[in-house]
Amino acid sequence: MKRIALLILCLLCVADASVYSSEEAPPRKRHTLSDFFSPYFEVSGGAMNSNSRNETASVINYYHDLEKDEMVYDEDLHYNIINFDGWTYNVGFRAGAYLFRFWGVFLDNDLFLAKGDYRYKYYSRDKEDFLEHDSRLRYYLGFGSVFFPFNLFFDSTSRYSFLNGTFAGFSLGPTYLYGQDKAEKKYGMDYEDWEMTFRFEVGYLWEFTEHFFVGVAFKTVLSFNNEEGDEYKGGNMPTDDVPLNTKSFGFVIKVVRK
Amino acid sequence: MLSLCLCGMSCDPDWWADPPKSINVLAEKPSGVDSLEMQVYFRDSLLYRECSGRLDTSKVVFRRDYDSLDLGLKNELEVRLAFYCDGREIELPSYWAEVDSAESRSYYFREVDEHKKTLSKSFKLQKFLSPEDTSCGKFVNFAVLKVDGVVDR
Numbered sequence: 328m329k330r331i332a333l334l335i336l337c338l339l340c341v342a343d344a345s346v347y348s349s350e351e352a353p354p355r356k357r358h359t360l361s362d363f364f365s366p367y368f369e370v371s372g373g374a375m376n377s378n379s380r381n382e383t384a385s386v387i388n389y390y391h392d393l394e395k396d397e398m399v400y401d402e403d404l405h406y407n408i409i410n411f412d413g414w415t416y417n418v419g420f421r422a423g424a425y426l427f428r429f430w431g432v433f434l435d436n437d438l439f440l441a442k443g444d445y446r447y448k449y450y451s452r453d454k455e456d457f458l459e460h461d462s463r464l465r466y467y468l469g470f471g472s473v474f475f476p477f478n479l480f481f482d483s484t485s486r487y488s489f490l491n492g493t494f495a496g497f498s499l500g501p502t503y504l505y506g507q508d509k510a511e512k513k514y515g516m517d518y519e520d521w522e523m524t525f526r527f528e529v530g531y532l533w534e535f536t537e538h539f540f541v542g543v544a545f546k547t548v549l550s551f552n553n554e555e556g557d558e559y560k561g562g563n564m565p566t567d568d569v570p571l572n573t574k575s576f577g578f579v580i581k582v583v584r585k
Numbered sequence: 586m587l588s589l590c591l592c593g594m595s596c597d598p599d600w601w602a603d604p605p606k607s608i609n610v611l612a613e614k615p616s617g618v619d620s621l622e623m624q625v626y627f628r629d630s631l632l633y634r635e636c637s638g639r640l641d642t643s644k645v646v647f648r649r650d651y652d653s654l655d656l657g658l659k660n661e662l663e664v665r666l667a668f669y670c671d672g673r674e675i676e677l678p679s680y681w682a683e684v685d686s687a688e689s690r691s692y693y694f695r696e697v698d699e700h701k702k703t704l705s706k707s708f709k710l711q712k713f714l715s716p717e718d719t720s721c722g723k724f725v726n727f728a729v730l731k732v733d734g735v736v737d738r
Contacts, residue, residue, distance in 0.1 A: 385699055387710040391726050398713060398725050406700040449700045515701060 365585045367431045369421040375546060375577025377441060379411040380570070381518055382451070390452050405451040407516040413443010415465070415575055425585055429478040435498040439465040447514055457514065463506035467524055471498020491540070496528045502550055522550035522572055532583060540583040548575040606689045609735055610647040610664055610682060613695035617722045618668040621645065626663040627654060651686050660684035666694060670721035677716045680729055691736040697728045707732050
């Protein structure tokens with residue numbers, strides 16, 4: 328009896344197995360290169376509120392008071408001061424690759440028109456300053472990355488589109504400042520003509536067509552430059568502090584093509 | 586050619602590892618005077634005397650390796666400067682430049698206006714050295730700056 332029961336159980340098992348083996352297995356999704364890689368192009372434009380503070384810290388901390396014709400000590404003396412307050416309008420272009428459905432790497436180009444008030448002072452103790460309304464160009468060339476963190480949580484086989492959703496990005500590189508020599512020609516003040524720039528952005532991208540996406544991003548640009556004395560650049564010269572020179576905040580609208 | 590250069594470098598390894606230490610004194614004529622004279626004394630003996638106009642330059646430079654000075658316990662160079670303007674000689678107070686036999690050291694005598702001529706952090710202000718006789722000008726910003734290392738321009 329026990330043997331018969333075991334035989335029936337075995338037959339049931341075989342029957343059950345044959346039912347499934349006779350069915351077709353679901354077709355296996357084959358990954359293609361485009362699942363992991365696609366070209367990335369972006370054109371953007373926007374406006375940012377921007378302000379710059381460029382100045383050189385005094386080494387001797389003495390100021391020649393021309394009225395009294397005597398040297399005056401000032402612990403916090405700065406010279407060759409230029410302040411910019413205004414807006415920057417930019418158009419940008421990025422080219423790179425989009426990898427693993429959540430990560431983009433690119434070369435970043437941006438052309439800025441910095442329009443606003445440029446104020447100059449010889450020394451921080453001067454009461455008088457010079458004001459110019461001017462528009463100047465800045466060019467940024469950097470290398471950066473953009474992440475779509477929420478795309479990480481979706482299965483790569485899903486129909487969820489690339490590039491759709493919230494993103495965060497950064498890039499870094501030099502910004503070249505054109506027109507800095509105007510102050511040298513006019514007032515005899517000397518400034519660095521480039522800054523090291525870090526850029527951060529957070530935004531959202533919507534799928535417009537299969538290949539085109541449109542988006543908006545909040546952007547922060549922070550730039551630093553190291554205004555060094557130009558006299559005696561010996562090997563043992565201590566490096567100067569690197570001050571934060573430019574801060575910009577604003578929005579950009581972008582069109583992305585994959 | 587490269588091997589010759591390498592041979593030349595290796596022939597005098599001390600020079601590369603430890604170049605000769607020197608004392609350097611530079612003085613630059615203020616724009617308001619016709620010329621500047623610098624005299625350098627070491628233990629009351631004159632080592633150097635030069636006038637800015639004679640070399641058709643606004644600067645005079647004194648340089649001496651420590652090896653060529655007979656250094657003792659206390660070593661100071663006396664630097665005497667004088668301005669010439671309108672045929673008058675205006676003497677400045679003497680400055681005693683300390684000699685440090687361990688490292689090269691430079692003293693720079695000049696007018697200081699950082700906005701016109703930027704200074705690097707290597708320069709340390711020692712004192713202002715304006716003349717008592719102000720008939721050619723007060724020169725309140727004529728200063729002595731010390732630099733660790735060699736300044737040659």
